Amino acid sequence: MADSTPAVEIQNLVKEYKTSFRRSPLRAVDDVSLRIMPGEVYGLIGPNGSGKSTTMKALLGLVAPTSGQCSIFGKDSLKVDSRNDVGFLPENPYFYKHLSGVETLRFYGKLCGLKGKVLKQRVGDLLEMVDLEGAKDRRIGGYSKGMLQRIGLAQAMIQEPRLVILDEPTAGVDPVGSRDIRDLIMKLRERGITVFLCSHLLEQVQEVCDHVGIIFEGKMIREGKLDELIAIEDQTEIVIKDASPEMIQKISAMVGQSEGASVVRTGKPRTTLERLFLREIRKDES
Amino acid sequence: MSESQITTARGSHLSRISTIAIHTFTQLVRMKVFYFMAIFAVILIASNFFDLPQHSGPEAAGEHAIRMIKNWSTGPMTLFSVVLGVVATALLLPKDIEDRTLYTILAKPVPRFDYLAGKLLGVVLLLFVSLAIMDLLMVALLQFRVDMLIDQQTEVAKAMGWSAQEISALREETLANGVNASLHAAVFAIFLKATIMAALALLISTFSTSTLFTAVVGFLLFFIGHFQADAREIYMQSGQLGEGGIAKYGSLAFAMLVPDLQLFNVVDSITEGKVMPLMLMGKLTLVALYYLIFYTVASWFVFSDKEF
Numbered sequence: 001m002a003d004s005t006p007a008v009e010i011q012n013l014v015k016e017y018k019t020s021f022r023r024s025p026l027r028a029v030d031d032v033s034l035r036i037m038p039g040e041v042y043g044l045i046g047p048n049g050s051g052k053s054t055t056m057k058a059l060l061g062l063v064a065p066t067s068g069q070c071s072i073f074g075k076d077s078l079k080v081d082s083r084n085d086v087g088f089l090p091e092n093p094y095f096y097k098h099l100s101g102v103e104t105l106r107f108y109g110k111l112c113g114l115k116g117k118v119l120k121q122r123v124g125d126l127l128e129m130v131d132l133e134g135a136k137d138r139r140i141g142g143y144s145k146g147m148l149q150r151i152g153l154a155q156a157m158i159q160e161p162r163l164v165i166l167d168e169p170t171a172g173v174d175p176v177g178s179r180d181i182r183d184l185i186m187k188l189r190e191r192g193i194t195v196f197l198c199s200h201l202l203e204q205v206q207e208v209c210d211h212v213g214i215i216f217e218g219k220m221i222r223e224g225k226l227d228e229l230i231a232i233e234d235q236t237e238i239v240i241k242d243a244s245p246e247m248i249q250k251i252s253a254m255v256g257q258s259e260g261a262s263v264v265r266t267g268k269p270r271t272t273l274e275r276l277f278l279r280e281i282r283k284d285e286s
Numbered sequence: 287m288s289e290s291q292i293t294t295a296r297g298s299h300l301s302r303i304s305t306i307a308i309h310t311f312t313q314l315v316r317m318k319v320f321y322f323m324a325i326f327a328v329i330l331i332a333s334n335f336f337d338l339p340q341h342s343g344p345e346a347a348g349e350h351a352i353r354m355i356k357n358w359s360t361g362p363m364t365l366f367s368v369v370l371g372v373v374a375t376a377l378l379l380p381k382d383i384e385d386r387t388l389y390t391i392l393a394k395p396v397p398r399f400d401y402l403a404g405k406l407l408g409v410v411l412l413l414f415v416s417l418a419i420m421d422l423l424m425v426a427l428l429q430f431r432v433d434m435l436i437d438q439q440t441e442v443a444k445a446m447g448w449s450a451q452e453i454s455a456l457r458e459e460t461l462a463n464g465v466n467a468s469l470h471a472a473v474f475a476i477f478l479k480a481t482i483m484a485a486l487a488l489l490i491s492t493f494s495t496s497t498l499f500t501a502v503v504g505f506l507l508f509f510i511g512h513f514q515a516d517a518r519e520i521y522m523q524s525g526q527l528g529e530g531g532i533a534k535y536g537s538l539a540f541a542m543l544v545p546d547l548q549l550f551n552v553v554d555s556i557t558e559g560k561v562m563p564l565m566l567m568g569k570l571t572l573v574a575l576y577y578l579i580f581y582t583v584a585s586w587f588v589f590s591d592k593e594f
Contacts, residue, residue: 060393063593080397088393094385096309098316110305111394113297155390165393 005074007163007194008036008059013068015054028054030218031068036196036211038162041189043209043226044198051218052198053091056167059196060088072163084112087156091168093148097141101132101151104140105158112159126154130184146177153184164188166197170204175277182208203272206230235264302400303407306391310408311415314374319412322366326420330427333358352431352463356557359424360472364553366420367413367480368508374409375487376500388594399586402488406582409484413477421473425465432464463559471567472556478574479550483508485581486545492588511547514540545577 013032016025029051036042044052057063059070061077075082095104105123109115114122127133130150135143143151149169156164169185170178185208188195199205205212206226213223222229240247252263333355382388391401436457443453487504494500518537550570556562 057389057594060389062389062392064591080395083393083395086393088390090386090389090393092386093390095387095390096313098313099309107305107309108390108394111297111302111391111396113301113395115301152390159394 005038006035006071007038007040007073008034008042008196009069009071009074010034010055010059011069013055013058013070014066015051015058015063016066027218029058032215032218032220033068034213034220034223036194038194039189039192040211041185041195041209042197042211042213043205044196044213044215045200045202045205046198046215047200050215052215053167055215056088056165056196056198060086060165084159085162087158087161087164089149089152089156089164089166089169091171093152095140095148095151095155097139100137100139101127101143102136104151105154108155109158114159122158122160126157129157129187130154131180144177146173146180149173149177149181150184153181157188161193163194163196166195168199169197170199170201176281178204179278239269297395299397299400302396303404306396306401306404307407307411310378310405311411313378314408314412319370319374320416322370323416323419326362326366327423329358329362330355330423352428352435353557355424355428355431356469359420359428360476360553360557363417363420363424363473364476364479367417367476368483370416371409371413371480371484372487372504372508373497373501374412375406375484376491376494376497376504378405378409379488379491380494380497380500383594392594398590402492402585402589403582406485406488406585410481413480413484417473417477417480421470424473425469428465428469432460436460466561468556468560468562471562472553474567475550475552475562475570478570479547482545482547482574482577482581485578485585489581489585489588492585492592507544508547511545512551513548514544515546515548542580546573549573 011033013029014027015029016027019026032051032055034042034044044055046052054063058065059072059077060083061079064078070077072082073085075085096107099107102123105126106119109119109122127136130153132147132150132154135147140148140151153164153166153169156166166185170181173181182204185195185197189208195208197205197209209226211224212226212229214221248266252266255261255263333351379388382391388401392398439456439460440453443456448456483504486507487500490503491497491500494503518540552562552566552570
């Protein structure tokens with residue numbers, strides 16, 4: 001039987017910040033509500049300063065809501081035990097530069113109550129998962145941006161949480177690093193882990209998320225299943241391999257004969273610039 | 287956000303606090319704070335060369351050098367430990383916030399009290415280890431110097447025709463002036479003083495906006511702490527607050543908020559050869575514990591509602 005308790009539930013969240021220069025407080029989040037069920041990958045998208053990070057911080061108890069409630073697997077976000085089931089990767093994390101990759105994971109593992117063989121095994125598994133076994137003894141200070149994000153993702157996963165919260169996970173990372181992180185997010189989805197991420201890189205969100213919410217000026221303006229939100233209801237797409245010009249002509253003629261239907265566009269589908277870049281890089285490497 | 291809501295996070299408070307404390311200690315060690323030990327060693331060796339020839343008899347030969355080693359050791363010990371306690375504590379919290387490492391820690395099942403207590407204990411551990419090493423260096427040099435002095439005194443005394451009994455008495459007296467339990471107690475008093483300053487710096491850093499502000503206010507309070515007892519007495523005697531209750535309780539409240547560091551100035555009398563009573567040692571430990579607990583709980587009170 002599927003778990004019916006939402007992984008994340010935010011109800012009418014309002015967060016206002018006191019400002020020294022304004023009479024009225026700044027409302028960073030304005031009556032936001034959302035629900036993420038276990039196993040979903042939810043993307044909160046919006047421009048910079050729209051309230052994405054504040055929403056995440058409220059969910060993690062790093063800021064207290066002015067009004068409204070946040071819960072993780074039914075537990076109030078303001079309670080420490082709600083964080084047993086959550087891993088968090090902040091935007092541009094630095095971690096402790098004096099620690100090596102393996103020491104970093106051990107530190108976070110111990111904070112979560114792991115020790116001995118269990119901790120050692122978990123650290124080894126995670127280093128393998130994020131492909132940092134070769135750099136595990138290097139100080140974090142010498143890690144690249146992509147490696148930092150990957151070790152960050154590993155620390156978020158250290159206590160095997162059921163929910164992972166990622167704040168701009170691919171911001172500032174090169175295309176290869178960004179691809180790696182998105183592949184990791186997909187691996188998490190395959191393992192049934194709920195992912196809540198926020199980003200303003202829309203194409204990347206579209207690739208990994210099954211649900212999205214659009215936040216603008218602190219308000220949730222649209223929310224739902226990604227497929228439903230972006231589908232153009234009155235159009236149908238057929239992709240044919242090795243189609244001759246004659247076949248295309250025949251299909252176009254057939255469509256023309258049908259009442260009310262018309263061909264909007266024919267042509268070759270394009271690959272993305274990212275796929276082209278990664279293909280060329282890998283070709284060069286091999 | 288109140289920590290009273292803490293229920294069942296994984297792992298014990300003790301294991302989390304010790305993890306953060308050991309990490310903080312490692313962090314500070316890797317920031318190369320122990321380099322100051324080299325300066326301390328140089329000061330200690332330099333003090334050895336200040337054996338001024340101002341003795342008039344064998345009983346005074348080299349005594350000045352021993353006092354000099356004690357003074358030159360305990361002075362830098364106080365300076366280094368207080369600076370280390372205030373600056374290290376002032377640095378840790380803002381650095382974690384700036385680097386966002388604090389987010390990753392508080393996003394784990396780590397109560398805010400555990401985080402603060404771990405940070406403070408890490409600094410206290412560093413102070414303890416630093417002072418223990420400095421104490422060892424001082425003891426080694428002092429023992430070496432005392433042995434030299436005894437040989438020197440015995441030689442001079444024999445040449446002056448002292449009896450074996452007199453020479454033995456002089457030897458006992460010189461040994462008592464060298465390494466003794468009171469000298470270690472003096473180092474412990476320095477440790478307690480630095481610990482209080484670290485806890486005070488922790489409290490300031492929970493509402494301060496910069497490391498500089500925390501350090502400046504910390505050192506200001508360090509000086510106020512040394513004069514507050516005298517100032518309170520003078521103020522009370524002048525009658526400016528009037529007689530009776532308000533003046534008395536106001537003065538007491540001030541002493542409870544700002545540390546009375548004058549109590550810990552036992553070092554000078556010990557280097558002069560006086561003995562530290564066990565009772566005084568116990569009293570200083572209790573006073574230090576009071577300030578440590580008071581400042582840590584006050585820090586938690588401020589930090590538990592802080593937003594990041």
